[in-house]
Amino acid sequence: MRRGLLAFGIIFLLTxxxxxxxxxxxxxxxxxxxxVKGPRFYASCTSVDSNIVYKLLINDNSTGDCTPREFTxxxxxxxxxxxxxxxxxxxxxxxxxxxxxxxxPGQILHLELWITDKEGNKKEGGLICDANxxxxxxxxxxSYSAYCMSNSLTLNENxxxxxxxxxxxxxxxxxxxxxxxxxxxxxxxx
Amino acid sequence: xKKLLVALLIAFLLIPSSANALFxxxxxxxxxxxxxxxxxxxxxxxxxxxxxxKNPTPSIGxxxxxxxxxxxxxxxxxxxxxxxxxxxxxxxxxxxxNLSNSYSTxxxxxxxxxxxxxNLSEMNCKPVGKRFMVCFPILKPExxxxxxxxxxxxLTFYVTFNPALIPSNYSFKVTLYNDILIxxxxxxVSNSTxxxxxxxxxxxxxxxxxxxxxxxxxxxxxxxxxxxYFVEKTFVPKGLTPIKFVGIEANNTKSITSxxxxxxxxxxxxxxWVDENSLRLYHYDTSSNNPDEWKWKxxxxxxxxxxxxxxxKTNHLSLFGIFGSPSMxxxxxxxxxxxxxxxxxxxxxxxxxxxxxxxxxVCGNGFCEGGETCSNCPEDCKCPAGYECKDNVCIExxxxxxxxxxxxKPKVTPSTTPSSPITGLVYFVTSPTGIGIIVSLVLLIILIxxxxxxxxxxxx
Numbered sequence: 001m002r003r004g005l006l007a008f009g010i011i012f013l014l015t016x017x018x019x020x021x022x023x024x025x026x027x028x029x030x031x032x033x034x035x036v037k038g039p040r041f042y043a044s045c046t047s048v049d050s051n052i053v054y055k056l057l058i059n060d061n062s063t064g065d066c067t068p069r070e071f072t073x074x075x076x077x078x079x080x081x082x083x084x085x086x087x088x089x090x091x092x093x094x095x096x097x098x099x100x101x102x103x104x105p106g107q108i109l110h111l112e113l114w115i116t117d118k119e120g121n122k123k124e125g126g127l128i129c130d131a132n133x134x135x136x137x138x139x140x141x142x143s144y145s146a147y148c149m150s151n152s153l154t155l156n157e158n159x160x161x162x163x164x165x166x167x168x169x170x171x172x173x174x175x176x177x178x179x180x181x182x183x184x185x186x187x188x189x190x
Numbered sequence: 191x192k193k194l195l196v197a198l199l200i201a202f203l204l205i206p207s208s209a210n211a212l213f214x215x216x217x218x219x220x221x222x223x224x225x226x227x228x229x230x231x232x233x234x235x236x237x238x239x240x241x242x243x244k245n246p247t248p249s250i251g252x253x254x255x256x257x258x259x260x261x262x263x264x265x266x267x268x269x270x271x272x273x274x275x276x277x278x279x280x281x282x283x284x285x286x287x288n289l290s291n292s293y294s295t296x297x298x299x300x301x302x303x304x305x306x307x308x309n310l311s312e313m314n315c316k317p318v319g320k321r322f323m324v325c326f327p328i329l330k331p332e333x334x335x336x337x338x339x340x341x342x343x344x345l346t347f348y349v350t351f352n353p354a355l356i357p358s359n360y361s362f363k364v365t366l367y368n369d370i371l372i373x374x375x376x377x378x379v380s381n382s383t384x385x386x387x388x389x390x391x392x393x394x395x396x397x398x399x400x401x402x403x404x405x406x407x408x409x410x411x412x413x414x415x416x417x418x419y420f421v422e423k424t425f426v427p428k429g430l431t432p433i434k435f436v437g438i439e440a441n442n443t444k445s446i447t448s449x450x451x452x453x454x455x456x457x458x459x460x461x462x463w464v465d466e467n468s469l470r471l472y473h474y475d476t477s478s479n480n481p482d483e484w485k486w487k488x489x490x491x492x493x494x495x496x497x498x499x500x501x502x503k504t505n506h507l508s509l510f511g512i513f514g515s516p517s518m519x520x521x522x523x524x525x526x527x528x529x530x531x532x533x534x535x536x537x538x539x540x541x542x543x544x545x546x547x548x549x550x551x552v553c554g555n556g557f558c559e560g561g562e563t564c565s566n567c568p569e570d571c572k573c574p575a576g577y578e579c580k581d582n583v584c585i586e587x588x589x590x591x592x593x594x595x596x597x598x599k600p601k602v603t604p605s606t607t608p609s610s611p612i613t614g615l616v617y618f619v620t621s622p623t624g625i626g627i628i629v630s631l632v633l634l635i636i637l638i639x640x641x642x643x644x645x646x647x648x649x650x
Contacts, residue, residue: 028218036357
């Protein structure tokens with residue numbers, strides 16, 4: 001019995017050593033599929049210039065935890081991105097998500113998306129698209145959304161994007177909560 | 191005596207197994223995908239693909255990684271710059287003192303969505319013809335893509351998605367080569383064969399025509415791949431210049447008894463110093479378990495310089511290469527040259543110079559070199575069976591239905607001469623598999639005789 005097992009083992013080894021001969025042109029392959037979504041821009045707590053311009057973070061939702069940004073009609077809030085490093089952009093839908101409240105229900109918040117130059121100045125004809133949000137809450141912050149669409153864009157690699165919020169001719173205050181990525185833009189192809 | 195015989199047998203059987211384990215068919219072992227590309231990515235982010243492998247061999251290995259990205263729907267082809275890819279290799283010795291080598295490189299996007307991850311700046315590359323480039327690695331003690339001997343390795347690809355990348359599904363394929371060739375054109379062809387008759391396979395996309403004979407009727411799928419690069423200097427037979435590489439694989443190789451291969455070339459692919467008449471087809475023999483013993487072997491082959499193809503005959507499919515030898519070559523020779531006087535007291539006498547001299551063909555070295563023909567050196571430039579040598583050229587003795595082919599777009603009529611079954615048997619018996627099976631059978635009989643003597647006596 002023991003001899004039989006030994007013989008079997010030896011024959012097994014022999015079979016393996018012969019059968020494992022072969023020809024390989026490569027030694028490893030990795031295949032995978034990724035579903036790519038459009039970029040996201042997050043309004044952040046980080047101030048760039050006084051209390052008007054703040055950073056618009058690209059794909060980074062670590063926007064910080066800060067007191068709500070507030071402004072009255074006639075003044076602006078800018079959220080400015082770093083240089084995009086791209087020369088064109090496809091026709092896209094821009095979804096604006098804003099967590100906000102207002103002094104009085106029914107105040108209109110106007111949202112504009114602009115292409116700016118390296119210094120952050122609006123470029124001529126640089127309005128990508130705009131949309132309005134009707135703020136209906138005055139005590140608690142609520143999430144609002146609006147959409148706009150744009151044709152393909154031609155850019156310089158140093159160009160930046162500015163998300164500009166203005167009041168809609170009301171004297172009341174607007175309060176925007178930018179903490180934890182609550183206020184952002186999501187992009188998808190049109 | 192019986193015990194000694196058994197011990198010898200066991201040792202004999204264990205050697206191939208242990209050699210296989212030690213050297214491997216591929217240089218690298220234990221290949222594992224540690225992390226694949228994430229299923230969902232936001233454009234503008236960076237994601238990673240991580241693989242690990244071991245180099246169990248006692249020699250330094252090279253590494254080439256190719257990443258190919260394609261868009262799923264086909265509506266948005268990948269453009270140059272849609273992705274940026276960086277590869278980082280960390281190689282740590284498995285043994286004391288556990289040396290480590292880490293190297294990072296930006297992968298080069300030579301075609302849209304195809305990235306070659308090795309540092310071309312550290313390669314000595316020369317164009318061969320219009321479509322090929324020969325590259326030799328300049329190995330440095332540090333800073334090169336070197337896989338240390340006896341090492342565990344982690345290769346990480348950092349893939350950065352352009353923020354302007356159109357949202358869609360993208361497929362990623364990473365192929366790792368420790369061999370030397372990268373596919374340029376893959377050309378799958380299929381046909382139904384009739385037993386013992388030549389069947390034509392038109393892989394003209396990859397400049398290749400095949401006539402395959404099988405021992406039985408088969409539906410045969412053949413993958414013909416035209417390759418682009420090679421990087422190991424030892425890969426090239428000494429004295430020969432590579433022209434073109436073609437890999438041929440089939441779904442059922444067991445029934446194939448013979449294959450005739452024609453590989454077309456363009457005259458612009460032949461460097462000026464190579465003699466076109468010397469072009470021959472070689473087969474890369476990987477039958478040894480030790481990769482260091484893998485080498486090119488000359489096939490029964492020849493060249494048709496009028497229609498610009500190299501033909502060869504073989505009984506198995508693998509990697510094939512066209513090589514030629516130089517008609518003229520540059521050599522550093524010591525000549526009793528002029529004495530050069532430089533300002534000051536320095537005097538140089540008999541200066542060594544680079545000069546162009548006629549290549550000396552060595553008849554009998556196994557390579558059909560420039561100046562050698564089937565007439566003056568049949569040993570190296572012998573005509574294959576069915577051909578005879580006339581005026582330095584191999585001419586077919588029994589003309590079959592000869593395909594009329596042009597170098598750019600060959601049109602071919604398959605010939606249908608049956609091959610001898612004895613030839614097939616000889617091919618099989620002399621092949622590594624055939625030899626292996628015969629040796630196994632002999633050993634099996636000896637083992638049964640030793641371990642089961644009673645049974646064999648009873649048989650008698």
